[in-house]
Amino acid sequence: MTIEDYQRAVDQFESIRQWWSAQDETDQNEATTRFRLIDDLLTRVLEWPPEHIVCEDSLGRTFADYVLGSPTRRVVVEAKREGVNFAIPLTAESGVMSLRDARRFSPELAAAIDQVARYATDRGIAVAVATNGHQFVAFLASRQDGVAPADGKALLFSSLDAVSSQFALFWECLSRGGVEANALARVLAASPPPPPPAKLSTRLRLYPGFRTRNRLQTDLKVLGDLFLTDYLAAPEIEELFLRECYSTSDTLSEYATVSREVLEARYSAAQDADGAELQAARGTDAINPELARDVLTASLGRRPLILLGDVGVGKTTFIRHFIRIDARELMERSIVLHINFGDEPALASDLNAYVIDRLQEQLADAGFDLEDDKLLRQVYSHDLNRLTRGIYGGLRKSDPKAYALRELGLLEKKLAEPDKHLQAMLRHIAKSKKQQIIIFLDNIDQRDFEFQEEVFLIGQSLAATWPATVFLSLRPETFNRSRVHGSLTAYQPRIFTIAPPAAKTVIDKRLAFSIAQLGVASESEVIPPTLEAQAAALTTYLGILRNSFSINNELIEAVDNLGGGNLRATLDFVNTFVGSGHVDTVKIFGIHADDGRYRVALHEFLRALLFGDYEHYSPAASPIPNLLDISSDDGREHFIVPLILAHVERIGEVGSHDGYVDVHDIHDAMQGMGFRVEQIESALERAVNGKLLSHQPRAAPTDSRRLYRITTVGAYLWTKLLGRFTYLDAMIVDTPIVDPSRRREIKDCRAIADRLDRAEIFQKYLDDCWDPIWAEGQAFDWMSASTSLQRDVGTIRRSIKLNNL
Numbered sequence: 001m002t003i004e005d006y007q008r009a010v011d012q013f014e015s016i017r018q019w020w021s022a023q024d025e026t027d028q029n030e031a032t033t034r035f036r037l038i039d040d041l042l043t044r045v046l047e048w049p050p051e052h053i054v055c056e057d058s059l060g061r062t063f064a065d066y067v068l069g070s071p072t073r074r075v076v077v078e079a080k081r082e083g084v085n086f087a088i089p090l091t092a093e094s095g096v097m098s099l100r101d102a103r104r105f106s107p108e109l110a111a112a113i114d115q116v117a118r119y120a121t122d123r124g125i126a127v128a129v130a131t132n133g134h135q136f137v138a139f140l141a142s143r144q145d146g147v148a149p150a151d152g153k154a155l156l157f158s159s160l161d162a163v164s165s166q167f168a169l170f171w172e173c174l175s176r177g178g179v180e181a182n183a184l185a186r187v188l189a190a191s192p193p194p195p196p197p198a199k200l201s202t203r204l205r206l207y208p209g210f211r212t213r214n215r216l217q218t219d220l221k222v223l224g225d226l227f228l229t230d231y232l233a234a235p236e237i238e239e240l241f242l243r244e245c246y247s248t249s250d251t252l253s254e255y256a257t258v259s260r261e262v263l264e265a266r267y268s269a270a271q272d273a274d275g276a277e278l279q280a281a282r283g284t285d286a287i288n289p290e291l292a293r294d295v296l297t298a299s300l301g302r303r304p305l306i307l308l309g310d311v312g313v314g315k316t317t318f319i320r321h322f323i324r325i326d327a328r329e330l331m332e333r334s335i336v337l338h339i340n341f342g343d344e345p346a347l348a349s350d351l352n353a354y355v356i357d358r359l360q361e362q363l364a365d366a367g368f369d370l371e372d373d374k375l376l377r378q379v380y381s382h383d384l385n386r387l388t389r390g391i392y393g394g395l396r397k398s399d400p401k402a403y404a405l406r407e408l409g410l411l412e413k414k415l416a417e418p419d420k421h422l423q424a425m426l427r428h429i430a431k432s433k434k435q436q437i438i439i440f441l442d443n444i445d446q447r448d449f450e451f452q453e454e455v456f457l458i459g460q461s462l463a464a465t466w467p468a469t470v471f472l473s474l475r476p477e478t479f480n481r482s483r484v485h486g487s488l489t490a491y492q493p494r495i496f497t498i499a500p501p502a503a504k505t506v507i508d509k510r511l512a513f514s515i516a517q518l519g520v521a522s523e524s525e526v527i528p529p530t531l532e533a534q535a536a537a538l539t540t541y542l543g544i545l546r547n548s549f550s551i552n553n554e555l556i557e558a559v560d561n562l563g564g565g566n567l568r569a570t571l572d573f574v575n576t577f578v579g580s581g582h583v584d585t586v587k588i589f590g591i592h593a594d595d596g597r598y599r600v601a602l603h604e605f606l607r608a609l610l611f612g613d614y615e616h617y618s619p620a621a622s623p624i625p626n627l628l629d630i631s632s633d634d635g636r637e638h639f640i641v642p643l644i645l646a647h648v649e650r651i652g653e654v655g656s657h658d659g660y661v662d663v664h665d666i667h668d669a670m671q672g673m674g675f676r677v678e679q680i681e682s683a684l685e686r687a688v689n690g691k692l693l694s695h696q697p698r699a700a701p702t703d704s705r706r707l708y709r710i711t712t713v714g715a716y717l718w719t720k721l722l723g724r725f726t727y728l729d730a731m732i733v734d735t736p737i738v739d740p741s742r743r744r745e746i747k748d749c750r751a752i753a754d755r756l757d758r759a760e761i762f763q764k765y766l767d768d769c770w771d772p773i774w775a776e777g778q779a780f781d782w783m784s785a786s787t788s789l790q791r792d793v794g795t796i797r798r799s800i801k802l803n804n805l
């Protein structure tokens with residue numbers, strides 16, 4: 001904005017002010033006059049182009065809402081109709097004041113402020129303005145600015161004269177350019193709350209510090225990595241792997257810590273959006289007959305089939321199993337082309353050409369060389385016949401060489417257009433061999449969004465114009481976003497969902513398979529003789545683990561909930577345990593040798609997950625987040641995440657939105673306990689990053705509501721882990737201690753007795769922090785976790801004593 005712009009705005013404003021003061025009081029109170037005043041201020045002074053203003057002037061209501069900004073909506077103005085006086089005393093100081101104080105001027109003003117605040121937060125709009133035309137209260141209503149409607153600040157102008165005397169401020173904060181530059185946020189910026197004190201981790205010399213493994217642990221790790229993961233993916237045993245390891249269950253997990261409703265509504269958001277019908281891709285024993293039918297007819301329906309499933313639930317594995325086992329017969333009669341975008345390193349810039357190339361390659365592997373002369377002549381026999389009938393037809397007899405060249409020219413032209421050529425080939429193959437063509441486009445959503453969009457377009461055009469059935473595997477978020485974005489709207493797609501099988505079965509089958517493969521590998525000398533002893537140890541160890549998983553429900557409960565349906569994560573937990581430097585493997589083997597059995601305890605398993613490869617707990621490296629972290633120097637905040645989790649869980653269960661809870665509800669509840677908006681927002685962010693809460697994917701571009709739902713990780717952590725010594729012991733290093741005297745007492749230590757003492761100090765500290773927020777009927781109560789911690793510490797102390805005796 002130039003100084004000329006500013007001067008023009010001043011002039012406009014002054015002429016409006018004169019016009020307004022020339023009106024008599026009756027006119028000033030008249031709705032039309034007021035709206036004209038507001039319109040003129042917005043368009044002529046504050047330079048909002050009329051096409052950037054949407055006015056929702058509801059009849060019968062006492063206000064109109066203007067939404068300013070396009071395409072991004074930036075300001076909501078709540079404009080009172082005639083006669084409403086905000087009763088801001090003319091003597092009230094204009095400028096920045098607390099919003100709470102501003103609300104006190106009159107109930108009318110308070111009502112207007114609350115109304116516009118809600119309106120703005122509902123729509124995710126940052127700036128809210130309440131006005132009756134000549135008095136203004138502007139404030140920030142959304143999270144980006146971290147200032148709460150309730151305890152933030154506001155910019156107030158008590159009259160047009162006040163605006164005139166502080167015009168620069170008015171213009172800076174509310175003009176289009178000023179709003180776009182976020183001026184109001186700067187003007188209102190509250191002093192940020194003091195940061196929390198440093199964590200113990202910052203005082204450690206080596207943090208998180210690599211944990212060294214002993215010999216046995218290293219061997220188990222190396223072989224475990226081979227036999228629990230990579231080796232199992234080898235193509236020569238793929239079919240066996242799928243037969244032995246593939247699990248399905250159509251019952252919900254019996255170990256899940258969240259309610260049935262939440263589990264059942266896993267994919268409901270995808271359905272809600274426009275009534276698309278979701279069905280399970282597979283039952284326990286076989287694929288859904290509808291899916292089988294669709295595979296046969298989809299190429300006629302010309303729409304891709306979507307396989308919908310969360311990260312790691314097994315979409316890719318479903319496809320592999322579908323091809324090799326479930327639909328084997330059909331697949332044997334079909335040409336199956338499978339592009340796994342997750343496997344491809346960097347991709348060519350021309351995606352279309354890339355897809356065509358890959359499809360050609362795979363057809364060649366299936367025995368259809370697209371440049372094969374005989375095949376080409378069959379495919380283009382019609383064109384070749386036309387050549388015979390055409391002007392060069394005569395050459396066929398008179399000059400066969402020249403004619404042959406003509407034919408070659410024709411075929412060469414066909415080859416020069418790879419996608420048309422491929423399409424013609426596929427048509428020919430489909431018809432002559434009576435084979436169906438099935439194309440799987442998999443793991444697209446591991447790529448960026450632009451890439452995905454391009455693949456969707458290719459997928460849709462393949463489905464629409466080729467004689468092929470096209471499958472796309474997608475995560476619900478991607479699916480929703482693509483629909484919202486418009487890239488998946490061409491046809492109403494058929495959606496089949498992939499639900500995760502029970503972790504218990506998956507782990508059991510996987511361990512059994514690994515043990516069997518270890519046996520085969522030893523016999524077939526895949527394992528060098530030098531490693532034979534280690535292979536035998538791994539076999540024993542996996543056996544111990546398998547047995548432990550079958551008899552210790554706590555273990556299953558942990559992996560099931562912490563994995564939250566992501567089987568890759570669940571299986572990774574098992575991997576992490578095998579060869580972890582934090583598990584006393586020598587002890588385990590010793591007891592197993594003496595007693596013939598060993599039962600892995602939950603705390604042993606948890607330690608492996610909590611610490612991973614490191615000496616200390618690191619939130620960046622562990623799949624288990626810290627519930628007690630804080631964003632400010634406020635000890636009560638240690639409980640904000642558990643409080644939010646418990647609240648969302650409780651409200652979600654009684655609500656009718658598949659467990660989702662509106663962000664307003666969360667704010668209301670937490671503000672009611674005295675937390676600041678910044679603390680709440682920071683806690684929500686941590687909860688989402690730690691997968692404790694999940695966000696509802698947006699159903700439409702205009703939908704700016706924020707909804708959260710508890711995950712099994714969140715529920716498991718606050719209900720089961722928070723009261724455990726193993727968990728709290730690990731979190732100490734990552735939790736700022738706001739009380740300086742306790743902070744001095746909490747140090748780095750290793751010996752179990754010291755760690756138990758330290759945990760008790762930590763517990764007392766947390767008890768003190770809990771004191772001011774405790775209230776009857778809260779969904780979360782730290783004291784029950786505290787009691788269980790105390791019990792845990794007592795048990796461990798007794799067992800140490802017993803073993804020392």
Ligand SMILES: Nc1ncnc2c1ncn2[C@@H]1O[C@H](COP(=O)(O)OP(=O)(O)OP(=O)(O)O)[C@@H](O)[C@H]1O
Binds near residue numbers: 245313443506
């Ligand atoms: N039904 C199943 N039974 C047993 N193991 C399974 C099953 N489905 C998947 N797995 C295992 O879970 C892991 C993740 O599976 P997969 O890669 O198929 O998931 P995905 O849904 O394709 O994941 P992404 O969203 O990342 O593409 C793999 O190790 C796989 O072997």
Ligand SMILES: [Mg+2]
Binds near residue numbers: 315316317342443
């Ligand atoms: Mg996949």
